[in-house]
Amino acid sequence: MADNQNAAIGHNSVAGDQLKSFVERIERLQEEKQTIADDIKDVFGEAKGMGFDRKVLTEMLRLRKMDEVKRQEWEHLRDTYGHALGIFG
Known part of the structure; x- marks a missing residue:
């Protein structure tokens, strides 16, 4: 059944485009999430530097x-x- 779904997506450019769009959006959000996590870590570091x-x-x-x-x-x-x-x- 999964092969049939994969074949259907591969042959259906609309579904393939949607899938690609979802994957790209998720990748961008994951990058943003990592950037935010790094920023939070930096703020904690600043606070620690001030004695907190x-x-x-x-x-x-x-x-x-x-x-x-x-x-x-x-x-x-x-x-x-x-x-x-x-x-x-």
């Missing part, structure tokens, strides 16, 4: 994405667990 801790920054980014209720629930659980383990006194 990457792990803490990452945690702050994660917390900022949470809605207020979820963040409060997480903080309550963290504090509860921390106290139970003697981490917070």
Whole structure:
């Protein structure tokens, strides 16, 4: 069946053109994604150079994405667990 689909795409220039277009768009987006990932890495490097801790920054980014209720629930659980383990006194 896959051979029939491949043959159909090969003989149908419209489907072949669409496929090529999808692949090229995905490739461009992957390049952009890598460029953005490199930029983020650079910003983390700048922050580290200024004395900021990457792990803490990452945690702050994660917390900022949470809605207020979820963040409060997480903080309550963290504090509860921390106290139970003697981490917070």
